[in-house]
Amino acid sequence: MKAKAILLNVVFGFVGSLIAMGGLYVALRSGSEMKPQLPQINDRVSAQSVMQSAAPTDFTEAASLAVSSVVHIKTTFKQQSSGYDNFFNPFYDFFNMQPQFGQQYPVVGTGSGVVVSSDGYIVTNNHVVQNAQEIVITLDDKREFVGSIVGTDPSTDLALVKIEASDLPYLVFGNSDEVKVGEWVLAVGNPFNLTGTVTAGIISAKARNINILGGGSTVESFLQTDAAVNPGNSGGALVNTRGQLIGINAAIASNTGSYSGYSFAIPSNIARKVVNDLMQFGRVQRAYLGADVAEVDAETARKYGFSDVKGVLVTSVNQSGAAFDAGIDAGDVILSIDELEVNSSSRMLEIIAEHRPGDKVKIQIKRNGKLMLKTVEFQNRKGETHLLSGDDKQMVSLLGATFEEPTTDEMARLRLKNGLKIVELSDGALKSAGIKEGFIVTTIDGNTINSLSDIEAALNGKSGGVLMEGVYPNGMKAYYGFGL
Numbered sequence: 001m002k003a004k005a006i007l008l009n010v011v012f013g014f015v016g017s018l019i020a021m022g023g024l025y026v027a028l029r030s031g032s033e034m035k036p037q038l039p040q041i042n043d044r045v046s047a048q049s050v051m052q053s054a055a056p057t058d059f060t061e062a063a064s065l066a067v068s069s070v071v072h073i074k075t076t077f078k079q080q081s082s083g084y085d086n087f088f089n090p091f092y093d094f095f096n097m098q099p100q101f102g103q104q105y106p107v108v109g110t111g112s113g114v115v116v117s118s119d120g121y122i123v124t125n126n127h128v129v130q131n132a133q134e135i136v137i138t139l140d141d142k143r144e145f146v147g148s149i150v151g152t153d154p155s156t157d158l159a160l161v162k163i164e165a166s167d168l169p170y171l172v173f174g175n176s177d178e179v180k181v182g183e184w185v186l187a188v189g190n191p192f193n194l195t196g197t198v199t200a201g202i203i204s205a206k207a208r209n210i211n212i213l214g215g216g217s218t219v220e221s222f223l224q225t226d227a228a229v230n231p232g233n234s235g236g237a238l239v240n241t242r243g244q245l246i247g248i249n250a251a252i253a254s255n256t257g258s259y260s261g262y263s264f265a266i267p268s269n270i271a272r273k274v275v276n277d278l279m280q281f282g283r284v285q286r287a288y289l290g291a292d293v294a295e296v297d298a299e300t301a302r303k304y305g306f307s308d309v310k311g312v313l314v315t316s317v318n319q320s321g322a323a324f325d326a327g328i329d330a331g332d333v334i335l336s337i338d339e340l341e342v343n344s345s346s347r348m349l350e351i352i353a354e355h356r357p358g359d360k361v362k363i364q365i366k367r368n369g370k371l372m373l374k375t376v377e378f379q380n381r382k383g384e385t386h387l388l389s390g391d392d393k394q395m396v397s398l399l400g401a402t403f404e405e406p407t408t409d410e411m412a413r414l415r416l417k418n419g420l421k422i423v424e425l426s427d428g429a430l431k432s433a434g435i436k437e438g439f440i441v442t443t444i445d446g447n448t449i450n451s452l453s454d455i456e457a458a459l460n461g462k463s464g465g466v467l468m469e470g471v472y473p474n475g476m477k478a479y480y481g482f483g484l
Helices: 047-053 060-069 082-087 267-279 298-306 345-353 408-413 450-458
Strands: 071-082 106-117 121-124 136-138 145-146 148-153 158-162 183-190 198-206 222-225 235-240 245-254 262-267 293-294 312-317 331-336 360-367 369-378 394-396 401-404 420-425 442-443 465-471 477-483
Touching: 060 071, 060 183, 060 198, 060 235, 071 121, 106 183, 106 245, 121 267, 136 198, 148 267, 158 267, 183 245, 198 262, 198 345, 222 245, 245 267, 262 267, 293 345, 331 345, 420 450, 442 450
Parallel strands: none
Antiparallel strands: 071 106, 071 136, 106 121, 121 158, 136 145, 148 158, 183 198, 183 235, 198 222, 222 262, 235 245, 245 262, 293 312, 312 331, 331 360, 360 369, 394 401, 401 420, 420 442, 442 465, 465 477
C-alpha cells in the first residue's frame, strides 16, 4: 500500500563501471598539428551528430501532463494479521505495524493513481485499494473526493476507481509494445506522501517476471526501469517523453524497502484492457490459451536439438483447450503471436492478457524444424469462446463471499479434484476469519465442495463452529474455523 516495495529473496549484484559520456576534446591551438580525437564510429556519422545525440532531453511537457493527471490515494481499512498475510502478501512490511497474531487493527495506507478519463475513472494498483473501507482521492489541484471501487483484478494487480467529477485532466494510453529498451521515461507519483514527484530514468528491460503475484493465472510481464520509485508511488504513472501513459508503477526490487536502482511497471496495454473490461463488464474478460510452456534456453535447445534459442516450448496442452483445438502440440515451439515475437513465458502471457475470449490470433510455431502458422481462438476460464457475464459469479450473503469455479489450469496446477474459488469478499464470516480472496474452498466440515449448492447444503441449519479447508493460489493449504 504505501507503495509496494518488494523485498525479493534474490540479491541483485551490482558491477561497477565508469562510463565517460559525451566529451569531444579538440585542440584549437593555432599552428598545431594535433587533430580532433573523434570516437571510432561509422564514418558517415559526424562528430556534430554525436554531440547532438548526447544533448539532454526536455521532460517538462511530459512532466506537466503527468503531474496534473496523477492523484494521491489514501485508504483506510482493517487488516487482520495471519500466517497467510505474512507469507503471501509482499507489501506487508510497508504498513510498519506488527500487531499480535489474530489482532484486527486499523491501517491507513497511501498510494497513487492515474486519471484515465475526464469523468473520473482512475486506474491504480489492486494492493493500493484492496479491502479498503474508505478511499479518499486528492487531485493535483488539492480537491478531495471519496472514491468507489469499480472493479479489481488481483491477477494483474490492477484496480479501477471512480470519483464523481468532470472535466478532469487525464493521460492517454500509449502502446507499451512499442516501448524500447533504453528509452527515456518518467515515473510520477507520491513517494512518502511527497505529492506530484517526478523522477526520470530509462527502460532497463521488458517482460520481466519477478514472481510477486503468486503464480498460477497471474500475469507478470513488467517494464523494468531505473526511475526512482519508493513507497507511495504504487499505482502512479510511467510515461514516455510525449506524455503518454506506458505503464502503472507497481513494485521495486530492494533489500531495504526503499529504492535501490530497479522499479517495475505494469505495461499500459494490459492496463488499458483491464480498465476497458471493468468499465464495460464489471469484470476482467481473461483469455486462455490452454497450454503450459517453458523457457527455451541453451540447455533446452541442446536437449531437444533446436537449431537456435528462440521462442517458448509447449510442454503440455489441455484437451479441448484453445491450443489443442488449433492443432498445437506438446513439443512445439511458439515463436510469435500476431507477429509479436515471443521469447519468454512472461511475454507470451502479456500478449494473451491483452485479448478477450473469442479473439482470434495467428501463432507461429516451429515443429520438427518446420515453421507453421496456427489460428487460435482464445477461450474463457470455462473452456468456451464467449464473454462471461457478472452472473457467472455467485454470492453467498451469509459468508460475505462471491464464488466462481477455478479454471482448469488452476485445478491442474494445484492438483485439485474439486473446489470453489473466492473471488470477492465483503463483510461477513469469512472476512472476519481472515480468509483472503483467491482461496479455493475444497471442504466444509468434511463435506466436498464442488458448487454453490454444496456450500449451501454444508451450512444448511448449521449453527456454532464451522471448519473450512482449502488452498491458496501459491499452493499454501489453510484451515479456518468460524462461527455461525
